[in-house]
Amino acid sequence: MKICRILDESISIGCNMANAVVSFAEMTVSAVAIVTDVVRDGAAVTGYGFNSNGRYSQSGILRTRLIPRLLAANNGQLLDDAGSNFDPFKCWQVMMRNEKPGGHGDRAAAVGALDMALWDAVAKIEGKPLYRLLADRFRGGVADGDVYVYAAGGYYYPQEAGVALLQDEMRRYVDMGYESVKMKVGGASLPEDLRRIEGVLAVLPKEASLAVDANGRFNLPQALDFSRAIEPYHLKWYEEPGDPLDYALLKSVAENSKTPLATGENLFSSQDARNLLRYGGLDRNTSVLQMDPALSYGLVDYLRTLEVMKESNWSHRRCIPHGGHQLALHVAAGMGLGGNESYPGVFQPFGGFADGAEIRNGRMRIPDEPGVGIELKSNLFALFKQMLS
Numbered sequence: 001m002k003i004c005r006i007l008d009e010s011i012s013i014g015c016n017m018a019n020a021v022v023s024f025a026e027m028t029v030s031a032v033a034i035v036t037d038v039v040r041d042g043a044a045v046t047g048y049g050f051n052s053n054g055r056y057s058q059s060g061i062l063r064t065r066l067i068p069r070l071l072a073a074n075n076g077q078l079l080d081d082a083g084s085n086f087d088p089f090k091c092w093q094v095m096m097r098n099e100k101p102g103g104h105g106d107r108a109a110a111v112g113a114l115d116m117a118l119w120d121a122v123a124k125i126e127g128k129p130l131y132r133l134l135a136d137r138f139r140g141g142v143a144d145g146d147v148y149v150y151a152a153g154g155y156y157y158p159q160e161a162g163v164a165l166l167q168d169e170m171r172r173y174v175d176m177g178y179e180s181v182k183m184k185v186g187g188a189s190l191p192e193d194l195r196r197i198e199g200v201l202a203v204l205p206k207e208a209s210l211a212v213d214a215n216g217r218f219n220l221p222q223a224l225d226f227s228r229a230i231e232p233y234h235l236k237w238y239e240e241p242g243d244p245l246d247y248a249l250l251k252s253v254a255e256n257s258k259t260p261l262a263t264g265e266n267l268f269s270s271q272d273a274r275n276l277l278r279y280g281g282l283d284r285n286t287s288v289l290q291m292d293p294a295l296s297y298g299l300v301d302y303l304r305t306l307e308v309m310k311e312s313n314w315s316h317r318r319c320i321p322h323g324g325h326q327l328a329l330h331v332a333a334g335m336g337l338g339g340n341e342s343y344p345g346v347f348q349p350f351g352g353f354a355d356g357a358e359i360r361n362g363r364m365r366i367p368d369e370p371g372v373g374i375e376l377k378s379n380l381f382a383l384f385k386q387m388l389s
Contacts, residue, residue, distance in 0.1 A: 001038060001079060001086070006067045006114075007387050008032045010057035011050075013347050017155035020186030020217035024155075028057040029350055030110065033387055034070075034117040036086075038125050045124045048374040048384050049116030051109040052294040052323035053347045054265075058110035066095045066110055085125050088118045092300040101271075108268035108297045115298020116327045116372065124371040130327070131366050134334030138303070146363040147332045148339030150211070150236075151176070152324060153346060154183025154200070163199030169345065170200050176344060177359030180209045180236055186217030190229060197233060213239035216266065220249050227257040237262040237288055245272075251281030262288035265322030268296040270304035277312045284314045288338070292322040293331060306335060324351050326372045333366050349379035 010028050017024050031050045038045040051058060070078070073094045080087040095111050123130040135143035151173035154166055166183065173181050183200055185193045200210055212235055218226060223241035230238065238259040242249040244266035254261055261282060267273055273291055276282070282289075289309070293302035306316055317338040321328040324343035332340045342359075343351030354367050354376035367373055375381045 001083065002036065002075065003070060003078070003086075004035045004037050004044070006032065006034050006070060008059060008062045008067065008113075009387050010059050011350075011383065013053060013350065015346065016159075017157050017346070018187060019155060019184045019213070019215040021215045022054075024053075027053060029053060030057040030059060030062060030113050031383060031387065032062065032113045032117050033384055034114070034121055035388070036121055036125075038121075040124060040127075045121055046384075046388070047117035047119070047121030047124070048372070048381075049113045049118070049120060049327075050294065050325075050350055051113040052292050052325060053343075053350065055106065055109045055295055058106050058113065061107055061110040062113070065099075066114055069094050069097055070114070086118060086122050088115060088122060088298075088300050091115075091118050092298065096297075104268035104272060104296070108301075109295050111301075112292075112294040112296060112298040115300055116294055119299055119327070120372040120374065127370050129366060129368050129370060130330040130372050131332075131334035132368075134331065139335060142336070144333045144336060146365045147329060147337075148180075148320075148362060149178065149329075149342045149359060149364050150180035150182060150320075150339065150362070151178040151344050152182045152213075152341050153343070154181070154196075155346070156184060156187045163196050166196060167199050167203045171203055173344060174205060174208060177362065178342070178344075179207060179362030180211065182211040182213055182236075182239070182341075184215065185212045185226070186214035190226065193226075194229060197230065197235075201233060209236040211236040211239060211262065213262075214241050216240045216243050218242050220252055223249065223253050224256055227253055227259060231258050235259050239263065239288075239290070240266070247275065247279035247281075251279065254281040254283065254287070260286040260288065262290055262320075264290040265292050265295070267291055270296075270301050270308050272296075273305040274308045274312075277308065277314060284312075284318065287318060289314070289319045290322045290341070291319070292328065294323055294325060294327055299327065299331060302331065303335075326353055326374065326377070329353060329364070329366060330372060349377070349383055353377065
């Protein structure tokens, strides 16, 4: 059993929209394919993966460090003790050989892309959907039957006139079956953002909820002003009010905000997660943790993050990962998380889930296809097939 080849490609997901901090006009993602010599149903088992949107592709790190290390490793360094499958934890150690602690940035996203592909291959070799494999290995076989999902969107577009396009977008998400939606804030004046929030609330049914995301835009006075301004709206959460590593700012907002806080998508390691829980002042009963395994050294290190939470008396149900991808969806079902983000309208072909996936009352069942399920999303699988051709 061996890895035969590993392919990577930088894929553009550029689009004419922005959050409060960055434009996505030049955004890219690294897609990777790990081809093994294991044969199932007459074809070589291939694992597919990618890093989430928002951090750009990682071709240099992949090609000069991580991929060569995996290809040069011997079987004992890559396989489980029985020699019957690849061991993602051993593979992770190979990828991180000669890497200094700290520096959790683009390296974490590069490892995350390969880690996704490895878990995809491991689950396919076992003939199980990833969520079932995770539940069997780490949760005594208990898996959630369905997963809470919310629709993320509400970006700033140059052509947007008033709030009409924003309202239309949110109506579409509700029509798809979502009961929670999220929009961007912080990229306009406070009065304008409040008008945008009121516009969305005006078209949501009474059972639906709205979250807002500032993408780390505010300094402390601005963050507190915004927190006070949105109190009357009773929003689902207020996301990333300030720089994601400014735990003092976050703690001050947490002490003064009546709206639940959410953060974590821009933390890239279990060490960062530990510091967030120690110093961020978050409420373990109301706050939402959004660490994304595809951006934070993959599922291997995300499992360590879940252990950190357990040690800190945080429930895994407080985790709703960023990214809107199938890996996090499987992790949510297999590890008992609180839900998963979804991008039904943006970041294609990586955003969204399997073709024909049904959202009912804001929840989704995960298909039982072995692996992560990339093959069930036709536009995404077409991209990988082209890479392999």
